[in-house]
Amino acid sequence: MASLVIQTSLLGEVVLTTPLLHRLAQRGPVDVVATPQGAPLLAGHPAVRDVIVFDKRGLARGWRGLMQTARAIRWRAPGEARGTEIAYIAQRSLRSALLASVAGVPERVGFSASAGRALYTRQVAYNPDVHHAERLWSLASGPDDDVSPSAPLHPRLYPSANDHAAAASLLTSAGVASGTHLLVLAPGSVWATKRWPRYAELADALARDPRTARARLVIIGGSADGDAARAIGEHAQTAGMPLPIDATGRLPLLASAALLARAGALITNDSLPLHLASAMGTPTVAIFGPTVPTLGFGPLAPHAETLGVDSLSCRPCHAHGPDACPLGHWRCMRDLSVARVLDAVVDVMRVPR
Ligand code: SF4
Incomplete structure (x- = not known):
């Protein structure tokens, strides 16, 4: 199953998203939406197929920028559908929820505490008592999956x-x-x-x-x-x-x-x-x-x-x-x-x- 992870918040949160990326990569290709500052952190990451840059405070600011980024999510190249089946919104912003929705991703998963939760097809509890890496990892837990990891989570980066x-x-x-x-x-x-x-x-x-x-x-x-x-x-x-x-x-x-x-x-x-x-x-x-x-x-x-x-x-x-x-x-x-x-x-x- 092809997944998309939207993570355009602070750089530390991009690092803490990597256990989620590893988990999703076991199910199929994973694309990530990141800011121009966050994207370089994921260069060479083996769990990531592609990074789509969303310059939400710069060139892609406003509605037009959001639409352009949504098109980039939808199409790898003119005429070639990217085929994203499910989007995980790894932050709590309305803009990111809108992006997944406008891009036409059929399944959209995010935290129940998110400002954009009305646009999700599935909401996951935001557990304030666990590490943020585990909160993010839990986004990929379906009704029949473990809600807690069986081993401690470790983020990973891959310098070239x-x-x-x-x-x-x-x-x-x-x-x-x-x-x-x-x-x-x-x-x-x-x-x-x-x-x-x-x-x-x-x-x-x-x-x-x-x-x-x-x-x-x-x-x-x-x-x-x-x-x-x-x-x-x-x-x-x-x-x-x-x-x-x-x-x-x-x-x-x-x-x-x-x-x-x-x-x-x-x-x-x-x-x-x-x-x-x-x-x-x-x-x-x-x-x-x-x-x-x-x-x-x-x-x-x-x-x-x-x-x-x-x-x-x-x-x-x-x-x-x-x-x-x-x-x-x-x-x-x-x-x-x-x-x-x-x-x-x-x-x-x-x-x-
Ligand atoms: S934790 Fe206490 S001492 Fe520190 S900045 Fe806040 S109010 Fe000030």
Whole structure:
């Protein structure tokens, strides 16, 4: 049975959709509708036949863009029907439900909590108590199927040889010898309140602690995270430490995933790199402030620790993280000490991979 998965939300959610894609691929070909930003994450994915790009905030904005994308779903080329029998809407937006409907896909499955549920032919409960990867995976459960997976779900990404070469080249140009232990820091997040403010101090502590001092530090993220990387670099320079390698804005997404595959551990906020590390099996220390892992977006790497200030009753205060702390003190991040994060890094590094 040919399936279509519509996933045009945040990049982390694209990664968390991959267990659903693997499940559907056992039933037949799977096409995916993704944004221009999300599509590269699925390049070379063995469960995906084709990615249809929906530039919903750019060239395909508005009704005309939706109709064009619907035509692309319907027809591979003029006169050749794509033959999609069932669409899984892996988000809760009305626009995505409309897209599947206008494209004429006969069966449309989505969450009962979706704004577009009236357009679905089958609704699936949105279980708030399980990981989001499992929620998405459950979309493919029919009335006679298991509603829970029989084994823990692991998202998967497939960087190409070129992605691995790009990661290797960046490390070589920074003078990193093969076999060097890497610790990766991801200090960014789209939401300001989710950015733990002590990465520079952590880099200092990692460089001085005998348990981690031999590792080379690498900072990853998008070009918007360049300021955070520079602040860590300036602190290192002042403290007379080896400079971390600044990879922000220098690697495509799957090359960042390739770099993570070589790393001993990732230290990250609740943001995309957390999910890239889950997909590559990289030991992860995940720092949560205004959000909490039980919202469904914690790490799925085999070895991971989640950290947060559990004593605060105001957590979580937002599904994604507010622009500013509504209480003004931002203690969910300020009260998380460098020593706690350092200990967690040492713990996840101890586990053999
Ligand atoms: S209200 Fe609490 S959880 Fe929200 S940002 Fe402020 S300190 Fe963090």
